[in-house]
Amino acid sequence: MKESDWKTFKIIKKKAIEQFCTRALDEFETVISDTNEPVHNRYLLLYKLVQNRDKEMSFIFDNHSQSNARMQLTMIRANGLADGSLLVELSDEFREQTDPKRL
Template structure:
């Protein structure tokens, strides 16, 4: 029987993943706030339309954030890192510190 990913994940990868995830959340939030700012400051658009756009964008980004980051566990780390890497949220310099196995198994190119 194959060991679960949680059991086979190296402790060093888990420690580095936690840092990568924290930085990815910061990057996601920064990008999202910039998007919100662009919507809010678009004076060519009627104020009510900007409000509706902002409301939809907040909902969309909230769902996306939940899909990428909710559930902090070793079991979820694999899927979360794939999602972070797909979205360009994972810091490349931090990824370099992960084991080759974990990097390969979370490479988004494998799935697309």
């Protein structure tokens, strides 16, 4: 992996984590504020949702290393979490290798 791709990937990943967490918090807020559901149901749903998002976050973002960068960026892109303005800064080769349409 080119050093420039690694540096850009780290920025993309940091922004992707922020976006992932923002989406998750928005989902949590929707569940919490749904007054049509009983409080206990909302609690149970929120608990399950937090567990699911935690697993998803772990799957996408854990094990930060250059050897995992290609797989992680592919998942980041597949989940619509990649900053397009940063993707263009990657080498053509790395951008191609991480295109989720290739899966």
